[in-house]
Amino acid sequence: MELRLKQERLFDEDIYTVHPEDYRALCEKLKADGFDFPRAVSGIDTGYGLRVTLHLTRLHDRAKVTVRTDVRYENPVVASVTDLWPGVEWYEREAYDMLGVRFSGHPDLRRILLEDEWELHPLLKRYDTGGYPIPGWEPKAWPDPDPWTPPPPPEPEAGEAGEGGEAS
Amino acid sequence: MGLLGSDERPRDVILGTLDDLINMARSRSMWPLTFGIACCAIEMMATWDPKIDADRFGMFFRNTPRQADVMIVSGTVNKKLAKRLRRLYDQMAEPKWVISMGACANQGGPFRQGYSVVEGVDKIVPVDVYIPGCPPRPEALLQALLLLRDKIADRELRYKKPREIPADYEIMAEPGKDGRIPVL
Numbered sequence: 001m002e003l004r005l006k007q008e009r010l011f012d013e014d015i016y017t018v019h020p021e022d023y024r025a026l027c028e029k030l031k032a033d034g035f036d037f038p039r040a041v042s043g044i045d046t047g048y049g050l051r052v053t054l055h056l057t058r059l060h061d062r063a064k065v066t067v068r069t070d071v072r073y074e075n076p077v078v079a080s081v082t083d084l085w086p087g088v089e090w091y092e093r094e095a096y097d098m099l100g101v102r103f104s105g106h107p108d109l110r111r112i113l114l115e116d117e118w119e120l121h122p123l124l125k126r127y128d129t130g131g132y133p134i135p136g137w138e139p140k141a142w143p144d145p146d147p148w149t150p151p152p153p154p155e156p157e158a159g160e161a162g163e164g165g166e167a168s
Numbered sequence: 169m170g171l172l173g174s175d176e177r178p179r180d181v182i183l184g185t186l187d188d189l190i191n192m193a194r195s196r197s198m199w200p201l202t203f204g205i206a207c208c209a210i211e212m213m214a215t216w217d218p219k220i221d222a223d224r225f226g227m228f229f230r231n232t233p234r235q236a237d238v239m240i241v242s243g244t245v246n247k248k249l250a251k252r253l254r255r256l257y258d259q260m261a262e263p264k265w266v267i268s269m270g271a272c273a274n275q276g277g278p279f280r281q282g283y284s285v286v287e288g289v290d291k292i293v294p295v296d297v298y299i300p301g302c303p304p305r306p307e308a309l310l311q312a313l314l315l316l317r318d319k320i321a322d323r324e325l326r327y328k329k330p331r332e333i334p335a336d337y338e339i340m341a342e343p344g345k346d347g348r349i350p351v352l
Contacts, residue, residue: 114284115248118342122283131283131343 001025006150013064019148023069024079027054031084034058035065038085043095045125048140050076050101054088070147071101073139080106098123188323194237194263195321198313201236202229203256206243208270208303215306215313222310225317233259238316239293240309244272246284247340250292257293265320267312268295271302278302283343292340294333 003026004019018026039055053068071078080103082089092103093112100121103109110116120127126137204212215222216229230236233256245253257266268289271277276287286292296319297312304312319325338345 115342120283120342120344122343127283127343129283130281 003029004148006148013066015066015068017148018067018069019146020069020071020078023052023067024081026067027079027081027084030056030065030067034060035063036085038081038088038091039064041088041091041095043099043101043123045099045123046070046140047125048142049073050099052078052095052101054081056085072142076100077102077104079104080109082106097121100124191321195317197226198238198265198317198320199230199236200227200238200240201233201256201260202231203239204242205245205249206270206272208242208273211303211306212240212242212269212309215309217306220306220310222313225313227313233257234261236260237263238265238267238313240267240269241273241289241293241295242269242303244277244279245286245289245292247286247342248284250286250340251337253289254292265296265316266293267297267299267309267316269299269309269312270304271300274298274300286339290333292333 003022005022005026006017008015008017016026035056035058037057037059039057040053041055042053044051044053049070049072051068051070053066056065056067057063058065069078076099078101080088080092082092082103082105089106089108090112092101092106093109095101096103096106096109097111097113098121111118114120114122120131122131126133126139128134204210214220216227222228227238233239237260239257239260241253257264266289268274272279272285273289276282276285279285280287289295297316299308299312301308
């Protein structure tokens, strides 16, 4: 199955922006590819939704990969990868604590820093520093095209450049 | 200060009340609770190092609140910790004193108005000595300890039951349920 993802390269790191339904499949692929060390899982409030970023390293050759996926505020569900890399369990709990990202399949999705009975996810942009809702806050529009849409292939240049290449 | 005896009497005769004697003993053996919260606790450890050496004033840490006299609140008190801090304070035997160390414990410090910060430990427990600074130097903590020593021994400032601060669990609740006015 073709994964819906966009691949970029920044310095020595591959960055995959992936559809949330394909996040788990890509992670299994990377795990089979030898990426054995999760550096971090972070959650970001992008203003139009929540973004989960997973940083992976392959230790023997120090190859680095970043997997990120965007979900909407209404349904912030991302598949958990705790069974692939057990070290991400607490990172995912922190992302749930601070931003309210639900990791489906997580073995123990409780708050890790704040108290269990709190309902607040304090790092969401709709709250101010004190944890109170900002009146009149509206989320930004979902980006169009979707963040995981690969850029269109560059159009072949019709002109003397191509012809010159053929001639040589 | 008029502690025990005076120079006119023979040196082996001490006149005074039993309270004076007991308070002198208390002021010379203040035992703080081993309780460090944040970066102020590093300075608190440095107060007991060989350079400052608060041990020479008869103070050393006790690891249980049952044996401790002084609680040094050294760092930011957040709402989750505040319940535990109040519980530790309640477990300490009377008489007991509290030193609020640093800007965070005094009024919230740089984290004031944060969603999880109690703005001053004096909302949770009664405080005897406040130390300004971020963090205060070990000398400042030593001066606070000596101030507290003088307060305990002084006849005028002698230990009385501190003003009651009931455990106010409302200000330890999450934003929106803590009775604070939102700052917008």
